Structures are given as structure tokens and as C-alpha cells.
Amino acid sequence: MxxxxxxxxxxxxxxxxxxxxxxxxxxxxxxxxxxxxxxxxxxxxxxxxxxxxxxxxxxxxxxxxxxxxxxxxxxxxxxxxxxxxxxxxxxxxxxxxxxxxxxxxxxxxxxxxxxxxxxxxxxxxxxxxxxxxxxxxxxxxxxxxxxxxxxxxxxxxxxxxxTPIREELFKGNREEAMKICKFSDDKPVILIIGGSLGSKVINDSIRAIIDKLLLTYNIIHICGKGNIDNNLINKKGYRQFEYVKEELPHFMNGADLVISRAGANVIFELLALKKPNLLIPLSRKSSRGDQILNAESFRKSGYSLVMQEEEITEDRLLKDINNLYRNKEKYITNMGKSPVQxxxxxxxxxxxxxxx
CATH class of the missing domain: 3.40.50.2000 (Glycogen Phosphorylase B;)
Structure with a gap:
């Protein structure tokens, strides 16, 4: 044959x-x-x-x-x-x-x-x-x-x-993520993903409240090529990466919360890994609006908290992140019931x- x-x-x-x-x-x-x-x-x-x-x-x-x-x-x-x-x-x-x-x-x-x-x-x-x-x-x-x-x-x-999801994403290890990032305490971890090119809006918004966030969380920030902030390189509990490949499964598994764009591939990876997430979709000004629709579907299903770019303020972002962490078990339960894995x-x- x-x-x-x-x-x-x-x-x-x-x-x-x-x-x-x-x-x-x-x-x-x-x-x-x-x-x-x-x-x-x-x-x-x-x-x-x-x-x-x-x-x-x-x-x-x-x-x-x-x-x-x-x-x-x-x-x-x-x-x-x-x-x-x-x-x-x-x-x-x-x-x-x-x-x-x-x-x-x-x-x-x-x-x-x-x-x-x-x-x-x-x-x-x-x-x-x-x-x-x-x-x-x-x-x-x-x-x-x-x-x-x-x-x-x-x-x-x-x-x-x-959507098909790479098998290696399920093989990540939290301890390995902590080791790569040199996090020495057991604070909850936020992973920030701005898409393959990074997101200026997300990068700037997170960095504007970085000191407040670091009181409670450790942060892994995948910020895109050329988007490292040199002023924050030595900040304890905050690790920046332009792009990751082999480390991504460890970071995804090590994260307690994820802040991300709403491209379909990444949100279905978050769903499969049952990671509570805040989605900030690309606005209609710079896209055809598909991420807004993706995010809305996940919000309605109870898988995600959603914030539009136009709604971002320092206070609102900090409040939503803290609310997401407080209610994380609810999101994990909802994702576990999803018919699409x-x-x-x-x-x-x-x-x-x-x-x-």
C-alpha cells in the first residue's frame, strides 16, 4: 500500500x-x-x-x-x-x-x-x-x-x-518557569502576551502600573521585538522577553493569570490550559474586528474577562486584574465545561x- x-x-x-x-x-x-x-x-x-x-x-x-x-x-x-x-x-x-x-x-x-x-x-x-x-x-x-x-x-x-493545539504546550512546568525568570518568592504570576509582534498599547498600559502590580504579582512580559524597556530590566519580579519559543510552554503552565490579545490561536490555547485571562482585542481602527468578536464569544461563555483598548485606564486595568485573580476559580470551572477543546x-x- x-x-x-x-x-x-x-x-x-x-x-x-x-x-x-x-x-x-x-x-x-x-x-x-x-x-x-x-x-x-x-x-x-x-x-x-x-x-x-x-x-x-x-x-x-x-x-x-x-x-x-x-x-x-x-x-x-x-x-x-x-x-x-x-x-x-x-x-x-x-x-x-x-x-x-x-x-x-x-x-x-x-x-x-x-x-x-x-x-x-x-x-x-x-x-x-x-x-x-x-x-x-x-x-x-x-x-x-x-x-x-x-x-x-x-x-x-x-x-x-x-483549533489544533501543539502537544508541547501541555508539557510545560511551573518550576522551570520560575527558574528561567529567577522568581524567588511564591507570588501569583501574570503572563502578558501581545501577539507575535507585541502590542504597544498593552506594553505601555502594564508598565504604567508596574509598581502597583509587583506588590502582589510576579510578571512575565512577552513584549515583542525591540520593545524591551531598559529602565525596567533590573526590577525585581518583572521579566521581559522580546519573543519566546522553548520557554512558552513553561510560562503558560506557570501563569496564574494571562493578559493577551484575542487572536483565536492564543485564546484556544488558554482555554485548553484553563488559564484565567483578561483579553484586550485589537481595535477596529487597526483590524477587521475579528478579535473583538472572538473576545466577546469567550466573555459570553464565561471563559474570559474582556477590556477594549478604548476602555483602558490605569485604575480600571488594575481593578480588572485583581478581580480576575479573585474570581479565577469561576473562570477555570467554566473553561473545564467547554465542548470545544x-x-x-x-x-x-x-x-x-x-x-x-
């Missing part, structure tokens, strides 16, 4: 790559040969090559909702990418393609359809992003993470699977099913 083969795609941000990483160990266990299609410049290239997976590059344009001169040339780059993806898929003959979205995925999804290869796409957010909107007509099934999302997917293509097995079942 010939080995099963899958091509994964998705890129542009880490959020379009890390869910694919979560599927890889299980796919390998099931005997799949795994390949990846991405761009030459995308964040996905180094991440995937680090996993020792065969990587194909194609041309792709960025899909924008705003005016840019590149809007006139990028459609041609997308078309070129479609033919490149079509040729790669024709040559490699995968049994199935799995797309995590992002602008690189559109040519791959269309290329798979032209080769009559089934495509499963995954949408993390409440409403489909532009890339997935364009891809949906060419997909066999669309995996979603929020029950509310099913109404946005027509033709019975939507399947509620949850780690989506890896649900998605793998779907991948196996569409090939029958």
Missing part, C-alpha cells in the same frame, strides 16, 4: 502556521508523507524547514482591503501562484491538502481544486478572513473553532472542530474521511 501524502499550506503570520505544526506529529504517527507550500519570504518558510519538512515556494500577492499600488500587480502574482501550485500538486499527487489560510493559501487551494484533490481549510476566527472567503468555494470542508461560525459557512461545508483529533478524522 502506498504511503498517504498531505500538503499543508498557510502563512503570512505565525497564526497561520502554528496550527499546522500541531497536526504534524499526529500525521507522522499515521504514516503521512508531509509537504508544505508557502512563499519564499513568508514567516512560514523558516518555521517549516525547522521541522525538516519538504518545502515548495510559490508566488503570491497580499490580499488587501485598502488602497495600495500593489493591488494592481498582486493579482498577477496570485495567478502565477495558482499555476505554480497546480504544477506542484500535479507532480506530488497528495491525497489531500490542508489550508490554514493567509494570502499564500489561495493559489494552493485553487491549484488543488484544478487537480481534483480534496481541500480542508481551517478558520480560526469567528468570521472568515479574506483569504478563506476567497478559498471557500474551492474547499471540500471548512473547520471552524466557534459554534457561531457555522452560520457563515454555506453548503454544509462547515464542521466545528476547535484541542481540535487535533477532530481535524485528523476529517482529513482521513475526505479521502474515502
Amino acid at each position: 502506498s504511503k498517504k501524502k498531505i500538503i499543508l499550506t498557510g502563512g503570512g503570520t505565525a497564526g497561520h502556521v502554528t496550527p499546522n505544526l500541531a497536526l504534524i506529529p499526529k500525521l507522522k504517527e499515521l504514516g503521512y508523507e508531509i509537504q508544505y507550500i508557502g512563499t519564499q519570504e513568508g514567516i512560514e518558510k523558516n518555521i517549516i524547514l525547522g521541522e525538516k519538512i519538504k518545502y515548495h515556494t510559490i508566488s503570491s500577492g497580499k490580499l488587501r482591503r485598502y488602497f495600495d499600488l500593489k493591488n494592481f500587480t498582486d493579482p498577477f502574482r496570485v495567478l502565477k501562484g495558482v499555476w505554480q501550485a497546480k504544477d506542484i500538486i500535479k507532480k506530488e499527487k497528495p491525497d489531500v491538502v490542508f489550508s490554514k489560510g493567509g494570502f499564500v493559501a489561495v493559489p494552493v487551494v485553487i491549484g488543488a481544486r484544478l487537480n481534483k484533490v480534496p481541500v480542508i481549510a481551517h478558520e480560526s476566527d469567528m468570521t472568515p478572513g479574506l483569504a478563506n472567503k476567497l478559498s471557500i468555494p474551492y474547499c471540500t470542508k471548512i473547520c471552524v473553532t466557534f459554534p457561531e461560525s457555522l452560520k457563515n459557512i454555506k453548503a454544509n461545508k462547515g464542521v466545528l472542530t476547535g 484541542n481540535g487535533v483529533n477532530n481535524i485528523i478524522k476529517l482529513i482521513e474521511k475526505v479521502q474515502i
